[in-house]
Amino acid sequence: MTANLLLIGGGHAHVTALRWLQKHPCPDVSITLINPRTYAVYSGMVPGFVAGHFSRSEVESDLGRLCTESGADIIHDSIIALDPIRKRAMGQSGKSYPYDLASIDIGIVSAPPSVSGSKMHLTVKPMSPFVEAWAQVSENLSGGVAIVGGGLGGVELAFAVRHKMRSCGLPDTVPVSLVDQSKILSASSPSLRRALRKRLISACVGILEDTEVRGHHAGRLELAAGQSLTAQLVVWTAGGRAHDWLAQSGLKARNGFPVVAASLQSISHPDIFITGDAAFLQEKCVPKAGVYAVRQGPVLMQNMIAKSRGAPLQDFAPQKDYLKLVSLGKRAAIAEKWGLTVQLPGLWDLKTWIDRSFVQD
Ligand SMILES: Cc1cc2nc3c(=O)[nH]c(=O)nc-3n(C[C@H](O)[C@H](O)[C@H](O)COP(=O)(O)OP(=O)(O)OC[C@H]3O[C@@H](n4cnc5c(N)ncnc54)[C@H](O)[C@@H]3O)c2cc1C
Numbered sequence: 462m463t464a465n466l467l468l469i470g471g472g473h474a475h476v477t478a479l480r481w482l483q484k485h486p487c488p489d490v491s492i493t494l495i496n497p498r499t500y501a502v503y504s505g506m507v508p509g510f511v512a513g514h515f516s517r518s519e520v521e522s523d524l525g526r527l528c529t530e531s532g533a534d535i536i537h538d539s540i541i542a543l544d545p546i547r548k549r550a551m552g553q554s555g556k557s558y559p560y561d562l563a564s565i566d567i568g569i570v571s572a573p574p575s576v577s578g579s580k581m582h583l584t585v586k587p588m589s590p591f592v593e594a595w596a597q598v599s600e601n602l603s604g605g606v607a608i609v610g611g612g613l614g615g616v617e618l619a620f621a622v623r624h625k626m627r628s629c630g631l632p633d634t635v636p637v638s639l640v641d642q643s644k645i646l647s648a649s650s651p652s653l654r655r656a657l658r659k660r661l662i663s664a665c666v667g668i669l670e671d672t673e674v675r676g677h678h679a680g681r682l683e684l685a686a687g688q689s690l691t692a693q694l695v696v697w698t699a700g701g702r703a704h705d706w707l708a709q710s711g712l713k714a715r716n717g718f719p720v721v722a723a724s725l726q727s728i729s730h731p732d733i734f735i736t737g738d739a740a741f742l743q744e745k746c747v748p749k750a751g752v753y754a755v756r757q758g759p760v761l762m763q764n765m766i767a768k769s770r771g772a773p774l775q776d777f778a779p780q781k782d783y784l785k786l787v788s789l790g791k792r793a794a795i796a797e798k799w800g801l802t803v804q805l806p807g808l809w810d811l812k813t814w815i816d817r818s819f820v821q822d
Contacts, residue, residue: 464490464769467560468533469540469550470567471496471524473503473751474736477758478564478765480822482531487766492533495540495550495558499525502588504751505816508617508788511595512624520592522820540567543710545730562765564734565719569701569749571610573674581677585614585698602626604693605636607682609674611645613787615698616657619666620790622696633665636691640669640684642699648748649785652802656795657787664790701749707739715741723776725761731768736761745779752783755819786812 468475471494482492500521509515528535538552543563550558571586583598585591606622608615619639626635639645639661645668646654661668669684674695676683682692702708708717713729718741720728727733728743737754747753757777764774785797786808794808 464561465559466490466492466765466769467550467558467563468492468494469563469565470739471498471501471522472566472568472737472739473754474758474761475564475566476501476522476524476527477755478762479527479531479533479758481759481762482533483527486532490766490769492531493558494524494528494533494535495538495552496524496535497537497539498589499523499535499537500589502592503816503820504588504614505812506820507585507588507592508614508621508790509813509816510592511599511618512621512788512790513599513628514792517592517596519817520820540706542706543712543733545711545727545733548732560732562732562734562768564725564736564761564765565707565739566736566754567704567707567739569738570704571697571699571701573609573695573697573700581693582695582697585618585696586701598694599625602629602694603631603635604680605638605691606694606696607636607638607640607690607692608696608698609640610697610699611639611641611647611668611670612698613646613649613785615639615641616646616661617788618696618698619661620664620788622790623664623666624790636667637665638667638669638682638690638692640672640674640682640690642671642673644670650797650800650802652800653785653787653795653797656802656804660789660795701738703739723778724764724774725757725777726764726768726774734761734765742777742779747779750783753779756780786815788812 506520510520538554540550541553542551571584608619623637672684680693681689683689703717712719712727719735721735721740725734736757738749760777787795792809794812795804
């Protein structure tokens with residue numbers, strides 16, 4: 462009998478899972494991908510998109526083509542609930558999707574906590590709506606921009622916004638600020654932190670640490686302790702949390718993120734696999750980075766097929782560290798691995814080549 466495999470979300474892991482299937486066709490499973498759109502944004506190129514180096518179509522993978530080439534079906538819908546007992550996912554369209562095995566790769570939501578004030582907020586995750594909204598607001602940045610969340614993604618966006626402003630002829634007196642409730646880049650190595658902090662200062666990016674956002678009124682971002690700064694637009698990368706419906710699905714979870722075993726199966730519902738940023742990998746400390754999701758894909762697809770056949774599953778073994786190529790706004794990048802940081806002329810080209818290979822593969 463043909464097993465019905467449902468892939469929820471066109472995230473990085475599902476892209477590489479489908480690419481594995483392209484090379485290893487499997488006639489005894491029927492696969493359906495559910496994603497709101499035909500295209501999925503590749504996050505590694507988003508800072509370059511914000512800076513103006515890439516068009517929207519250059520930073521998106523074509524899920525429709527991928528599904529056709531791997532023998533899968535694609536449905537445009539957004540899942541809003543999961544019933545793991547009756548083995549059904551419910552879509553925003555009102556349709557219900559039954560499955561034998563499901564996999565969830567929907568990333569996270571970066572959402573402001575309760576911040577009062579205007580609607581001039583863009584949340585970076587999910588990325589498709591962010592990319593769409595950026596295309597509209599980026600034409601007028603003269604009122605200043607604040608990026609909330611000083612992780613690597615937030616830092617890259619701060620460089621990118623400054624570059625975009627400069628290329629629009631705006632002077633460096635128009636503020637770009639990076640706000641963090643603790644220290645910026647706290648999860649990065651000391652050498653990378655030092656190198657990026659120095660470059661943020663040269664790019665005239667204001668750094669505000671150990672402070673929380675309270676509100677946003679009349680082009681001013683209000684911070685704790687009565688501080689405020691000029692920012693017409695606020696971009697949120699902080700506050701990454703699990704999608705509400707996933708946190709409420711009944712799967713055993715930690716802080717809303719379903720806990721998965723090394724096989725990528727939910728520890729409470731082994732018919733459901735979860736990958737990428739949406740999962741909490743049991744007993745492993747894996748950062749939320751696309752490289753891990755990308756590498757999970759082939760293991761995920763092989764495990765889903767093995768499970769449908771009653772065969773043994775393999776473990777996903779995350780690498781201990783990965784090469785970080787951090788873009789600096791202009792066509793330049795810094796590289797870091799194992800705590801060693803270098804900046805060389807060809808690094809931007811290397812990053813672009815790696816990123817383009819992923820999107821166009
Ligand atoms: C600015 C920035 C730059 C980054 N650069 C890098 C980098 O260079 N390298 C790196 O390793 N990491 C990078 N990251 C981190 C990276 O974005 C994430 O780790 C990665 O996107 C996680 O992939 P994912 O597969 O979990 O989900 P995502 O890539 O977030 O994809 C989720 C998909 O699920 C879909 N979806 C969401 N909800 C639903 C739903 N309800 N129903 C159906 N579909 C749904 C979305 O439309 C989307 O297509 C960056 C992050 C940011 C913010």
